[in-house]
Amino acid sequence: MTNSSSKNSKSPNRKRLLLLLLNRGGLAVGGLSLVGTVGIFWRLQSFIHKDLAPLVEKI
Structure with a gap:
C-alpha cells in the first residue's frame, strides 16, 4: 500500500x-x-534602403 501512494505522489511531480x-x-x-x-x-x-534603392534610381 505504501508503494502505490509513493508512486502516485511522484507522478504529478514528474508531470509538473x-x-x-x-x-x-x-x-x-x-x-x-x-x-x-x-x-x-x-x-x-x-x-x-542602402543597396536596392540606389540601383532602382539608376534605371
Whole structure:
C-alpha cells in the first residue's frame, strides 16, 4: 500500500517538472524566433534602403 501512494505522489511531480521544462523551452524558442524575425526584418530594411534603392534610381 505504501508503494502505490509513493508512486502516485511522484507522478504529478514528474508531470509538473516536464510541463515546466516544456514551458520554459517554448518561451526560449519563442524568444529566439522573435529576435530572429526582428533581425531579418532589420537586415531587409537595410538592404532595401542602402543597396536596392540606389540601383532602382539608376534605371
